[in-house]
Amino acid sequence: MSTVAYKCINCGGPLEFNPAKQMFSCEYCRSDFTEKELKDHFGELDEELNDEANKVDETQAEDNEFGFGGVLFSCPNCGAEIVTDETTAATECVYCHSPVVLSGRLAGNMKPNLVIPFGFTEKDAKEKFYAMCKKKWFLPRDFVSDAHIDKMKGVYYPYWLVDSDKAGSCNATGKKYRTWRSGDYEYKETKTYSISRMGNIAFHKFPQSALSKEDHQMMKFVNPYDNEALTDFSMSYLSGFQAEKRDTERADVQEQVDKELLEYSKKIFKDTMSQYDSVTLDNIHMNTVQEDWKYALFPVWLMTYTYKDKQKIFAINGQTGKTYGELPCSLGKLALFGAGLFVVLSAIIFGLGYCL
Amino acid sequence: MRNILKKSSVLIAVLMVAMLFAGISCFAYEQEAIPTEAEASVSEITDNEAVETQEIQIYESKSSEDKSLGKNLAMGIGSGFVIALIVCICIYFSYKKHGATEPYKYDENAKLTLIDSSDVLVNTHIEKRKIEKDNND
Numbered sequence: 001m002s003t004v005a006y007k008c009i010n011c012g013g014p015l016e017f018n019p020a021k022q023m024f025s026c027e028y029c030r031s032d033f034t035e036k037e038l039k040d041h042f043g044e045l046d047e048e049l050n051d052e053a054n055k056v057d058e059t060q061a062e063d064n065e066f067g068f069g070g071v072l073f074s075c076p077n078c079g080a081e082i083v084t085d086e087t088t089a090a091t092e093c094v095y096c097h098s099p100v101v102l103s104g105r106l107a108g109n110m111k112p113n114l115v116i117p118f119g120f121t122e123k124d125a126k127e128k129f130y131a132m133c134k135k136k137w138f139l140p141r142d143f144v145s146d147a148h149i150d151k152m153k154g155v156y157y158p159y160w161l162v163d164s165d166k167a168g169s170c171n172a173t174g175k176k177y178r179t180w181r182s183g184d185y186e187y188k189e190t191k192t193y194s195i196s197r198m199g200n201i202a203f204h205k206f207p208q209s210a211l212s213k214e215d216h217q218m219m220k221f222v223n224p225y226d227n228e229a230l231t232d233f234s235m236s237y238l239s240g241f242q243a244e245k246r247d248t249e250r251a252d253v254q255e256q257v258d259k260e261l262l263e264y265s266k267k268i269f270k271d272t273m274s275q276y277d278s279v280t281l282d283n284i285h286m287n288t289v290q291e292d293w294k295y296a297l298f299p300v301w302l303m304t305y306t307y308k309d310k311q312k313i314f315a316i317n318g319q320t321g322k323t324y325g326e327l328p329c330s331l332g333k334l335a336l337f338g339a340g341l342f343v344v345l346s347a348i349i350f351g352l353g354y355c356l
Numbered sequence: 357m358r359n360i361l362k363k364s365s366v367l368i369a370v371l372m373v374a375m376l377f378a379g380i381s382c383f384a385y386e387q388e389a390i391p392t393e394a395e396a397s398v399s400e401i402t403d404n405e406a407v408e409t410q411e412i413q414i415y416e417s418k419s420s421e422d423k424s425l426g427k428n429l430a431m432g433i434g435s436g437f438v439i440a441l442i443v444c445i446c447i448y449f450s451y452k453k454h455g456a457t458e459p460y461k462y463d464e465n466a467k468l469t470l471i472d473s474s475d476v477l478v479n480t481h482i483e484k485r486k487i488e489k490d491n492n493d
Binding site: 136138139169174181184185186187188189190191192193194195196197198199200201202203204205206207217220221222223224227260264267268269271272315322323324325326327328329334335337338339341342343344345346347348349350351353354 | 424425427428429431432433435436437439440441443444447448451452453454455456457458459460461462463465466467468469470471472473474475476477478479480481482483484485486487
């Protein structure tokens with residue numbers, strides 16, 4: 001299978017995508033290149049790789065003969081052997097640290113349609129993480145330090161993006177309440193309505209994880225991304241980052257997508273019933289009129305930290321900076337806060353009860 | 357340092373539970389003890405009826421005030437404990453699942469075109485209830 005190392009047009013040094021400049025930079029001669037310049041230079045290479053699409057499956061079958069799930073590649077820069085997972089599409093050579101794109105993995109029907117490039121650098125990602133930590137009162141004091149961060153890497157994760165046009169209807173029961181007093185009596189009026197809605201819902205770019213082995217919760221909650229930044233996929237965006245290729249087909253996730261879109265359909269229909277004090281959805285029927293599936297890569301800064309001998313993974317959305325993961329909570333601080341809150345609340349409730 | 361924090365959090369938790377029990381005991385005591393004492397005091401009065409009636413009234417109003425004080429204290433401590441505990445549990449789990457928010461902005465990315473909609477009133481129910489006046493008023 002083919003491997004590619006994007007090299008500087010001027011000096012031959014390794015090229016990496018620079019999120020701060022949104023250009024491709026060479027660390028050695030400090031040259032910057034646009035995506036178009038790179039496309040013009042490496043364009044033929046990309047096309048050749050696409051032609052190889054049909055060969056990929058056969059080659060991969062041979063590669064998988066290692067029997068431990070890993071696959072062996074040769075670094076195009078130093079010739080060293082690189083072992084990767086079956087789904088890794090971009091990585092770096094452990095010996096010369098050159099960015100390597102395993103282009104054969106993203107060829108043919110495995111080639112993503114779209115990509116959102118990284119929006120900020122590793123340094124910015126750390127700053128965003130620390131800024132978030134500063135707002136968290138209950139983090140242990142010694143947690144916020146570089147010493148706890150084991151590793152930080154930029155990873156492109158594969159997602160299905162679904163444009164789905166649904167047609168359907170729903171029936172619900174809505175209630176409106178009114179209370180008033182007259183003399184010594186209190187009246188409570190309950191009006192019950194039978195509600196029905198019929199309409200079309202067009203879902204735009206609904207994301208669904210296309211990687212079965214990864215933490216689904218992480219891949220779900222690192223969303224949402226701003227779809228405005230979606231651009232046509234180019235292999236060069238992966239240079240300098242790790243990337244995973246999808247290991248699911250559309251049929252594998254269709255049921256999950258339908259289930260989630262049905263839940264969103266309920267919410268959307270319910271939003272049209274906001275004039276009621278309470279709404280109970282009786283039934284809903286949705287049919288798919290048209291669907292378009294795209295395969296896209298989304299950027300995530302993945303951080304591994306160790307705290308109290310436990311290793312945890314924390315994800316930062318590589319475009320918006322949204323954070324997701326498990327944070328340690330200081331039980332001492334929480335107990336102090338709880339005690340303070342308990343005293344204040346008890347005093348307020350006691351005071352209110354005594355005065356009124 | 358870690359041990360001190362652990363010990364202090366355990367101590368605070370124990371104190372909170374102790375205060376909760378103190379509140380409950382206070383409430384229970386006020387419920388049971390005061391009315392019995394008041395009845396006993398009334399039965400001992402024999403001589404000057406006017407003065408005694410006045411004394412009884414003063415005592416009853418005082419014991420009623422004490423009873424209300426104990427009830428309020430117990431309610432304050434009990435509610436304060438429960439609310440503080442719920443808030444602490446919510447904070448703890450929000451740290452465990454930090455960032456688990458809506459992954460898809462459906463209000464921005466999904467568009468509804470309504471073809472038909474109807475809202476039909478099927479029932480009106482009116483409930484009438486006599487307002488109970490508070491004895492203290």
